[in-house]
Amino acid sequence: MDLTPLYISLRASAYATVFAFILGTLAAWGVVHLQGKMRAAADGVFTLPLVLPPTVLGFFLLCIFGTKGFLGQVLLKTGIRIVFDWKGTVAAATVVAFPLVYRTVRASFEQIDKSILDAARTLGISEWKTFVCIMIPLARPGIAAGTILAFTRALGEFGATLMLAGDIPGKTETIPIAIWSAAYGGNMERALLWVVIIVAISFITITAMNILGQGTKRK
Amino acid sequence: MSIDVSIKKKLHDFTLDISFSAGSEHMGLLGASGCGKSMTLKCIAGIEKPDSGYIRINGQTVFDSDAHINIKPGKRGCGFLFQNYALFPSMTIAQNIELVLHRLPSEERKKKTEEVLEQFGITDLADRKSPELSGGQQQRAALARIMVNNPEIIMLDEPFSALDSFIKQQIETNLVNMISDFKGTVLFVSHNRDEIYRICDNIAVISDGTICRRGTCRDVFADPQTVDAARLTGCKNIAKYKRIGKQSIFIKDWNIDLHTARDVPEKNGYVGIRAHYIREANQYDFVNCYTFAVKQRRNSPFDISEYIAISGASLPIERKISVDSGTNNIEDTADGTLEKICIPPESILFLVE
Numbered sequence: 001m002d003l004t005p006l007y008i009s010l011r012a013s014a015y016a017t018v019f020a021f022i023l024g025t026l027a028a029w030g031v032v033h034l035q036g037k038m039r040a041a042a043d044g045v046f047t048l049p050l051v052l053p054p055t056v057l058g059f060f061l062l063c064i065f066g067t068k069g070f071l072g073q074v075l076l077k078t079g080i081r082i083v084f085d086w087k088g089t090v091a092a093a094t095v096v097a098f099p100l101v102y103r104t105v106r107a108s109f110e111q112i113d114k115s116i117l118d119a120a121r122t123l124g125i126s127e128w129k130t131f132v133c134i135m136i137p138l139a140r141p142g143i144a145a146g147t148i149l150a151f152t153r154a155l156g157e158f159g160a161t162l163m164l165a166g167d168i169p170g171k172t173e174t175i176p177i178a179i180w181s182a183a184y185g186g187n188m189e190r191a192l193l194w195v196v197i198i199v200a201i202s203f204i205t206i207t208a209m210n211i212l213g214q215g216t217k218r219k
Numbered sequence: 220m221s222i223d224v225s226i227k228k229k230l231h232d233f234t235l236d237i238s239f240s241a242g243s244e245h246m247g248l249l250g251a252s253g254c255g256k257s258m259t260l261k262c263i264a265g266i267e268k269p270d271s272g273y274i275r276i277n278g279q280t281v282f283d284s285d286a287h288i289n290i291k292p293g294k295r296g297c298g299f300l301f302q303n304y305a306l307f308p309s310m311t312i313a314q315n316i317e318l319v320l321h322r323l324p325s326e327e328r329k330k331k332t333e334e335v336l337e338q339f340g341i342t343d344l345a346d347r348k349s350p351e352l353s354g355g356q357q358q359r360a361a362l363a364r365i366m367v368n369n370p371e372i373i374m375l376d377e378p379f380s381a382l383d384s385f386i387k388q389q390i391e392t393n394l395v396n397m398i399s400d401f402k403g404t405v406l407f408v409s410h411n412r413d414e415i416y417r418i419c420d421n422i423a424v425i426s427d428g429t430i431c432r433r434g435t436c437r438d439v440f441a442d443p444q445t446v447d448a449a450r451l452t453g454c455k456n457i458a459k460y461k462r463i464g465k466q467s468i469f470i471k472d473w474n475i476d477l478h479t480a481r482d483v484p485e486k487n488g489y490v491g492i493r494a495h496y497i498r499e500a501n502q503y504d505f506v507n508c509y510t511f512a513v514k515q516r517r518n519s520p521f522d523i524s525e526y527i528a529i530s531g532a533s534l535p536i537e538r539k540i541s542v543d544s545g546t547n548n549i550e551d552t553a554d555g556t557l558e559k560i561c562i563p564p565e566s567i568l569f570l571v572e
Contacts, residue, residue, distance in 0.1 A: 119305035124293025137309035
């Protein structure tokens, strides 16, 4: 049996998780510093990928990373190709995973006692030091939960990936796409096998997160 | 060493409008919760921004709305002790202090941290995290963390309100000792008049965002001058009076004529009488002696609050009796008993709204 879809999916999810973790945490940090309408607007933009149809995200990504898109042209000049490439699977998975990190981390940041952050400011501790040394350690459970959710979401990404990276066996065919193309081609056994694998990975990941979560609470 | 503040800031229910200055002294801001006293400290520290006005610390302008000056909190030289001490809970006490010194080279940082830990007697807490520490230990660590920054002024925001009452006294003494070497201004915010009276030289009483009385602690407590200041300094009996003579007034709520030691102001206003000064009449009392009916008694361990009224009064007068002053038998008498009470003329305070 050809296991490349598993490899492609895990690689896309791993990269996407790292990117979503960094971008989501930074976005959450930025938003908690905003107030009023600016905050509402920024929060809306960062949450949109959660509610928009993945095909819409795929469309936007094509506009940005496509050969005619601004970023796509810049990247092409440096020899990096996103569309119909495995990097496309990473880009698509990052976008859908991002809001999960962003929202859980933002909620954790908002839970931090305001006087702790005020104290850091009166003591002359820089915003960046406060972020790295105080906020991130205090938000650790939220960051961990958000990152794991992001991983499982990235693993299940289908629509945007298909639009951006296509269905190229051995190159961009992730597990969800393999399921789709197997079922579409009438190979229900192959589809079922991948279904079982992806359910197993997701279930194990979420369960592991819950067990770890209980461990930290007992402390 | 001084601070000059004149700020306005619109808040939910009222507008904060505070102006005061203080030198090298312990200055208390007394007010009920939500009166704007903590907000005043936060504006001085730069955590909150006033709508208008100016703030000068040791002659340096740290905020001026007209000149568009708004210096960052970390550069104002304000040591702010938060109500909950606000130690960084994920770090040890030593790390808390080292983070404040993060701009120094590592060796110097370590040395200074050790010094300040020793100075505050918390060397043995260096490797503990704040959630494991008692309130008093946390306060000590938080103060060490402030002092390592060499602040120009220190601001204490309700530093004892999170503590159990039985250890409060000890911690209060410790805190006063720890800041006794400090040469700059100390601003102390509290809703507890006793703490302020013990710790501060001067006091500003704040009500609904404005200072209603300023002065030395002794003066303000002896003569609060305004109704709000009287209430906040613990005056229980406040009522409207009608002037009936140079030194006599009628109080409708209590249905009572009183002679006063001070001349009665021409304009009708309010009187205040502290519950402690109302006493049983003796044979030498000639004025302000009336027979009151006791409406209600409330016993505390060391004093009794008695609500007394003469017929026709719409409001009772509260008087406080210390239990150890030979009045122990009073506890068992039934409500409605009659007592001959004297309201000393010199205890009557005139107040304006």
